[in-house]
Amino acid sequence: xxxxxxxxxxxxxxxxxxxxxxxxxxxxxxxxxxxxxxxxxxxxxxxxxxxxxxxxxxxxxxxxxxxxxxxxxxxxxxxxxxxxxxxxxxxxxxxxxxxxxxxxxxxxxxxxx
Amino acid sequence: xxxxxxxxxxxxxxxxxxxxxxxxxxxxxxxxxxxxxxxxxxxxxxxxxxxxxxxxxxxxxxxxxxxxxxxxxxxxxxxxxxxxxxxxxxxxxxxxxxxxxxxxxxxxxxxxxxx
Numbered sequence: 001x002x003x004x005x006x007x008x009x010x011x012x013x014x015x016x017x018x019x020x021x022x023x024x025x026x027x028x029x030x031x032x033x034x035x036x037x038x039x040x041x042x043x044x045x046x047x048x049x050x051x052x053x054x055x056x057x058x059x060x061x062x063x064x065x066x067x068x069x070x071x072x073x074x075x076x077x078x079x080x081x082x083x084x085x086x087x088x089x090x091x092x093x094x095x096x097x098x099x100x101x102x103x104x105x106x107x108x109x110x111x112x113x
Numbered sequence: 114x115x116x117x118x119x120x121x122x123x124x125x126x127x128x129x130x131x132x133x134x135x136x137x138x139x140x141x142x143x144x145x146x147x148x149x150x151x152x153x154x155x156x157x158x159x160x161x162x163x164x165x166x167x168x169x170x171x172x173x174x175x176x177x178x179x180x181x182x183x184x185x186x187x188x189x190x191x192x193x194x195x196x197x198x199x200x201x202x203x204x205x206x207x208x209x210x211x212x213x214x215x216x217x218x219x220x221x222x223x224x225x226x227x228x
Binding site (some may be wrong): 046 | 119154155158216217222
């Protein structure tokens with residue numbers, strides 16, 4: 001079985017300051033890990049993915065995430081938040097051999113001017 | 114641009130009146146998914162098609178059905194919508210290969226209101 005825990009349901013940052021969204025996972029298999037972003041009334045957009053290549057993954061819009069197997073973590077970071085980063089973020093585990101994803105509970109990001 | 118398109122963006126139906134939501138894709142992906150997302154929650158998988166093979170989640174109510182007439186289209190049918198079925202419905206696609214999976218590509222969703 002696999003599971004995903006996003007440690008913060010809400011994160012509030014000021015524009016221009018760093019963003020950290022925390023994600024821990026458990027999986028019996030070598031997982032693929034993803035971060036998706038969802039803006040209001042929109043579908044989910046892929047930010048970045050980890051598929052057992054480089055442990056530091058760079059994504060779109062200045063986001064990056066680091067896979068740490070010893071800590072079973074895949075935290076998402078951005079050095080400088082922008083107002084357009086206000087959205088819901090989902091950490092997702094995808095078992096390599098199956099078709100199903102396991103979603104974390106989501107983290108809502110608020111960016112203050 | 115290749116994409117996943119859901120129609121309509123907003124759908125209002127009456128309690129008990131059947132409704133169909135549609136999804137089309139130009140990505141030529143072999144897997145199509147339907148998710149239900151309620152407010153402030155993660156998406157919940159209802160079912161998916163791997164090519165023509167239908168895979169229902171164990172806890173998906175019988176009220177929800179799906180059809181995939183060809184690679185490009187997939188429909189979600191709600192036979193008798195209840196107030197609790199009001200949600201955002203998301204269609205997604207992926208390409209499944211030998212032991213690996215591409216990321217999911219999502220449509221913008223259809224927000225269903227039940228009156």
